[in-house]
Amino acid sequence: MNSDLQAKSILDQAEILIPAEQVQTAVANIACKLNAALTGTCPLVLSVMGGAVVFTGQLLPQLTFPLDFDYIHVSRYGNSQEGGSLNWKVEPRENVSGRIVLVLDDLLDEGETLAAIRQRVMALGASRFYSAVFAVKQTKKIRPVHADFFGVELPCRFVFGFGMDIQGKWRNLPAVYALREK
Ligand SMILES: O=P(O)(O)OC[C@H]1O[C@H](OP(=O)(O)OP(=O)(O)O)[C@H](O)[C@@H]1O
Numbered sequence: 001m002n003s004d005l006q007a008k009s010i011l012d013q014a015e016i017l018i019p020a021e022q023v024q025t026a027v028a029n030i031a032c033k034l035n036a037a038l039t040g041t042c043p044l045v046l047s048v049m050g051g052a053v054v055f056t057g058q059l060l061p062q063l064t065f066p067l068d069f070d071y072i073h074v075s076r077y078g079n080s081q082e083g084g085s086l087n088w089k090v091e092p093r094e095n096v097s098g099r100i101v102l103v104l105d106d107l108l109d110e111g112e113t114l115a116a117i118r119q120r121v122m123a124l125g126a127s128r129f130y131s132a133v134f135a136v137k138q139t140k141k142i143r144p145v146h147a148d149f150f151g152v153e154l155p156c157r158f159v160f161g162f163g164m165d166i167q168g169k170w171r172n173l174p175a176v177y178a179l180r181e182k
């Protein structure tokens with residue numbers, strides 16, 4: 001099957017977990033909380049490519065404080081559903097030094113990615129680190145880091161849509177899906 005048909009078949013067999021309207025409400029809630037917490041500051045916002053691209057694009061216009069924007073790019077899943085070692089494609093830069101940094105990501109799963117980002121950003125001299133993730137997966141494991149702000153909780157299943165990919169596809173979906181459990 002070619003990759004276009006394969007992607008359509010994956011979506012056909014998927015279950016919707018968070019409909020698009022609920023996604024929008026969750027993003028607006030995060031914006032409200034960030035506006036309350038960060039008003040009076042001018043943070044450097046770092047978006048974690050590629051998963052945070054949709055969340056970032058929808059969140060930023062709802063923030064009411066001035067900010068600087070940059071991105072980092074790190075991946076540890078690739079096209080797989082299992083996490084591996086971190087692959088840094090664009091690392092945090094010296095521009096984080098002395099800044100309040102707000103990192104935006106789509107998902108907190110095992111927390112390895114956010115923990116590594118936090119460690120690097122603080123090592124480069126950020127004065128304060130905040131994180132906002134669209135979704136947090138439910139887990140019984142203890143994570144190395146927590147998200148300061150999040151929008152929705154998700155079951156411990158592989159999810160896609162709203163920036164999150166499945167085999168590289170479907171980041172463009174406005175809702176969040178999971179494969180049906182067999
Ligand atoms: O909490 P963790 O278990 O570390 O996983 C969370 C990370 O996994 C996803 O990125 P991924 O590695 O899939 O890269 P991508 O954003 O390019 O899809 C997601 O965007 C988070 O950055």
Ligand SMILES: Nc1nc2[nH]cnc2c(=O)[nH]1
Nearest residue numbers: 077109157158159164165
């Ligand atoms: N797309 C996607 N990326 C992830 N990274 C960690 N967990 C997940 C997941 O469930 N879906």
